[in-house]
Amino acid sequence: MEAYIADWLHLGLRWLHVVAAITWVGSSFYFNRIDRSFRPPVPPVDRVSGQLWSIHGGSIYNYSRYPTGPGYVPDNLKWSKWESFGTWVSGALLLAVVYWWGAGVNLVTGGPDGLSPALGILVSIGSMVVAWVVYDVMCRTIPSDHVLSVAVAAFMALLLWIFLQIFSGKAAFLHVGIAMATLMAGNVWFVILPGQKKMLQAIKDGTIDRFDVGASAKRRNYHSNYLTLPIVFAMIASHFPMTYGSAHAWLGFILISAAGVAVRHFFNTMHHGHTQSRWLVVAAVISLGAIVLLAPPNLAAPANGPVAAVETGRVASIIETRCAACHAVKPTLPGFNAPPNGLVLDSLQAAAAHAQKIRQMAVDAPLMPPGNLTGMTEEERALLAAWIAAGAPTK
Ligand code: HEC
Known part of the structure; x- marks a missing residue:
């Protein structure tokens, strides 16, 4: 409420x-x-x-x-003051x-x-x-x-x-x-x-x-x-x-x-x-x-080819633990009553569909999670970067 x-x-x-x-x-x-x-x-x-x-x-x-x-002094003299005050x-x-x-x-x-x-x-x-x-x-x-x-x-x-x-x-x-x-x-x-x-x-x-x-x-x-x-x-x-x-x-x-x-x-x-x-x-x-x-830097593709299956699992768990508290249909973090900007990140598939935006907010700059409320680590950001550079595979 x-x-x-x-x-x-x-x-x-x-x-x-x-x-x-x-x-x-x-x-x-x-x-x-x-x-x-x-x-x-x-x-x-x-x-x-x-x-x-x-x-x-x-x-x-x-x-x-x-x-x-x-x-x-004219009677009907208009001042300009409330515009600045109100703003x-x-x-x-x-x-x-x-x-x-x-x-x-x-x-x-x-x-x-x-x-x-x-x-x-x-x-x-x-x-x-x-x-x-x-x-x-x-x-x-x-x-x-x-x-x-x-x-x-x-x-x-x-x-x-x-x-x-x-x-x-x-x-x-x-x-x-x-x-x-x-x-x-x-x-x-x-x-x-x-x-x-x-x-x-x-x-x-x-x-x-x-x-x-x-x-x-x-x-x-x-x-x-x-x-x-x-x-x-x-x-x-x-x-x-x-x-x-x-x-x-x-x-x-x-x-x-x-x-x-x-x-x-x-x-x-x-x-x-x-x-x-x-x-x-x-x-x-x-x-x-x-x-x-201001153009975003190029992401280096991971040296060892596409992210291995086990890492895809880790990416899914990063999304779940670091993002989904807010970016869910029903956020669990207090202070949020709807997914911010309508962005729902409740699965790896959902994250893959928004990979470029995620890159902008969580990889190119540490803007998400805001105030790092869910405690994301640098290593997790690097993993997200590698996953996105590999084309955001879901398997
Ligand atoms: C504490 C709540 C919270 C958490 C956790 C969180 N976000 Fe956000 N996110 C927000 C808010 C609030 C906005 C909108 C305000 C803004 O743009 O700064 C937002 C906006 C975004 C946007 C921009 C959406 C758009 O359409 O412009 C992306 C992308 C995003 N978040 C990705 C992530 C990712 C990825 C994670 C996890 C690593 C994450 N967020 C974790 C609250 C959160």
Whole structure:
């Protein structure tokens, strides 16, 4: 029953989180597009630095940008704050249900020198705080925009490297996505919103013409803009073992994130009105490099021909003792009420039918059993590898 309720919480929160994230990323993309598309009004309009005409849903719209406001505080002034708040909070709850509640399965590796689930949870929580504090200090202390961007990217790469050492592969990818999303949400709540409140006050006080929004908010907006695609990749890649399970997971992630940044840059240039398509080519080349880099290694076929009959028996017993506790029609391990991903491994025949997936999850990388809950040994993995390389015989 507990597992059933956890599944519904998981599904409900995931639904909420995806919808909230669509509104956040959507409004971020939308305002970026508008902001970069403004052109000076002809004839000039007082206080308006840019204007944009747009058509949507059967109406024509006219946006005007007032960098210092229209001279008064409009009554019907819409803020963008709940999108980021809703996304971050629903994400944190989802993290708690899937990766803290299920820490032994999803968060830690379960190796002999790995973190305990409790320590894993503490590191998971702490990583969000540390990510924000370090980023915030960097933004306040590094004057050059270029140096700062490189430093932020290097910091994220370092975090990912650390996460890959201590968390399961998918938790590592996810946590670097969470770190980036925390920077974005922190930028909104701790820098941009307070800055906007001060701006409104300056309008009321009549000091707006001397008010400086500050480079700080602008450069943080700039980071958020380029982080969106890497974040979404980090979130969805945790469902693809070929990425986080690879021996080159770290570099693979960096390359694909760089491709995401290049795609974002292409769109930015397009909205500015001087499209630079070469950035799409850059993204394609980098992505191709990542695909080649992350390709699974060739399995060496066993030197002494097909696996002997007695070893087939051992493979069957490995599947039964190490996998079937979860991958059964009725799992016996507490916390599972259905075979994970619908994958039933209750016989050698069933395992043979899924040999390539098993290879990905239990041979190319030790992703299964999660947290090594059923205590699989290296020798057993080698035997599975030999069995799969021999064509997964069932006799
Ligand atoms: C503690 C429970 C548990 C045990 C034991 C376990 N698995 Fe899994 N397995 C899972 C969960 C949960 C998932 C889905 C989540 C994920 O992809 O990380 C999964 C997913 C998989 C997948 C991916 C299926 C797909 O369609 O994407 C494969 C393959 C797999 N397991 C193979 C194995 C093998 C082989 C063993 C034994 C060596 C094993 N598992 C042992 C829980 C378990």
